[in-house]
Amino acid sequence: MTSVLYDAPGPRAKRRNVLFSVVFFVLLALLLWWVWQTMDDKGQLEWSLWKPFTTSEAWTTYLLPGLADTLKAAALSMVIALPLGAVLGIARMSDHRWVRIPAGAVVEFFRAIPVLLLMLFANEFYVRSTGIPSDERPLYAVVTGLVLYNASVLAEIVRAGILSLPKGQSEAAMAIGLRKSQTMTSILLPQAVTAMLPAIVSQLVVIVKDTALGGVMLGFTELLNTRSTLAANYANVIPSFIVVAVIFIVLNFILTSFASWLEGRLRRSKRSTGAVLGADKVDDLNAAELGGGTDTGGTTH
Helix, strand or coil: CECCCCECCCHHHHHHHHHHHHHHHHHHHHHHHHHHHHHHHCCCCCHHHHHHHHCHHHHHHHHHHHHHHHHHHHHHHHHHHHHHHHHHHHHCCCCCHHHHHHHHHHHHHHHHCCHHHHHHHHHHHHHHHCCCCCCCHHHHHHHHHHHHHHHHHHHHHHHHHHHCCCHHHHHHHHHCCCCHHHHHHHHHHHHHHHHHHHHHHHHHHHHHHHHHHHHHHCCCCCHHHHHHHHHHHHCCHHHHHHHHHHHHHHHHHHHHHHHHHHHHHHHHHCCCCCCCCCHHHHHHHHHHHHCCCECCCCCEC
16 A cells, blocks of 8 residues: 555564564663763752742742733744734735735845844834833834744745645636635635644744743843842743743743634635535625615526
8 A cells, every 4th residue: 555655664674673662662761861861969859949830929929920920922923923924825816016025025025134133123122112111112122033934934824725726626616707805815824724723833933932032132021031030039941941941832832722623613714615616606605795676586686
């Protein structure tokens, strides 16, 4: 038996794959054991270093406020970057050069600049040109940098997702008289969303993690920044890093799990019923969108 991508493995290949899997897990177990032993030898597993995380003070004073700021910056960036990226991605496919060329220039410019540099530029702009309070300025700078960079990346994801659809989709829409805007909003985008969802979620995970850049360079009180204060007070640098890493893993796991559930729901909702849309129904849809009326016989006025 063969698949589209590769031939099904034979008996020898199966035995070889089992051997490789066993070797991998043995090496992984040895690595984990070495890490555990090293931490134990350095005294990083002592209960006194981990005890602060069992008290409410470490969480309510440091970790939870930092987590709240991380989620706030990430949520604002997602809400702004997603629609902006969709608009830029669609604009890059416009038939009008005065729309397509500026949109392409914006996407290529901001996609080429490191997100940290965008945050620093934004911070300096807000310092010199606005009256934003100093305690709120890091949040504005972080969100600005994340939006500019990730909207550009999302624009390419949207464009690639739409272009990946079969050309027959657009041709069929033109054959039944739909305009390009109708084709994009009613046919191409709904189908492309399912194909784009894994890449979009990967970019949203990047947004959550990149909030830490603002804490390192701009003093934004996100999770990693408040961890440093906690570690300075309790002298538990390595345990605090591990706890924060686990928090990020849980956040991103929740995000990817929700995306998987949403993708499955979208795929189920788009299953065809097999019904064929008649010409009279198409005329009714076009007439309704243009503001025209229809009579009971289904003919348009």
